[in-house]
Amino acid sequence: MPMLTMAQDTANPNSTSNGQDDKPYNDALAEKGFWQGTLPGGSYMVALNRISSISKHEYLLDGNLIVTEVTIDTIGSSILRVYQITPAAQYGTLATGRKIVERGRDLLDRAGQRTGADIANMVQKQYPTTTHARTVEFRVKDLGTLDALLNSARNALLSGKGRKFVVNE
Numbered sequence: 001m002p003m004l005t006m007a008q009d010t011a012n013p014n015s016t017s018n019g020q021d022d023k024p025y026n027d028a029l030a031e032k033g034f035w036q037g038t039l040p041g042g043s044y045m046v047a048l049n050r051i052s053s054i055s056k057h058e059y060l061l062d063g064n065l066i067v068t069e070v071t072i073d074t075i076g077s078s079i080l081r082v083y084q085i086t087p088a089a090q091y092g093t094l095a096t097g098r099k100i101v102e103r104g105r106d107l108l109d110r111a112g113q114r115t116g117a118d119i120a121n122m123v124q125k126q127y128p129t130t131t132h133a134r135t136v137e138f139r140v141k142d143l144g145t146l147d148a149l150l151n152s153a154r155n156a157l158l159s160g161k162g163r164k165f166v167v168n169e
Contacts, residue, residue, distance in 0.1 A: 023168070024145045027152045030164035035072075035156040037149065038166045039082065039138040048160060050074045054153050056146075064088050068143060070150045082138045084146045141169045 030036055035051070037044045053073045061067050069083040140146050149165055156163040 024140075024142050025148050025168060026164075026166045027148060028164050030162040032162050033160070034162045035153050036162070036164045037080075037082075037138075037152075038164075039140065040167060040169055041138055042136075044080055044136055044138075046072065046074055046078075046080070048157055048162065050076055051153070051157050054150065054157060056150050060088065061085075068146060070146055070153075072153055077134045078136055079134060080136050080138075082140060082146060082149055084140050084143050086143070140167055145169065 033048050035046055035048060051072060052075050053071075055071045055073075056069070057071075058066060058068045064087065066086045066088050067083050068086075069081055072080040074080075140149070145167055149167075152163050152165040155161075
């Protein structure tokens, strides 16, 4: 498997990134026949001819989190799930709900600083309820990044040209 790099290929005229360093992702042409993703916590590579479907959906989790999820299903034994989580209270009109959300984020950030782990960006599981065999899961912070990942995978599948998507969060 080729090594994925975090640097954008600035000489590549087919890159869809506009060269802004503050953009949370890069999307560029890559090896023919493959879609590659480098995301917080790992990487994923799939042959385009093995992708059977690409989807995006939203759901409410436990009544307090809005999950937006992109799924890439493959012919074979693995499914890729990439999701972004937004506290439902963030969309509410109550200032108290927003304050609770902000306090929770602050606590996660502090815990991450102490442990060296990016807790706010980790996939959250509750064994055995949310453990699924043959499922590769990643989480991104930004909904725009998730939409860009979806478009990258769709464009690769429809064009037959490989793409490399790198999340810089």
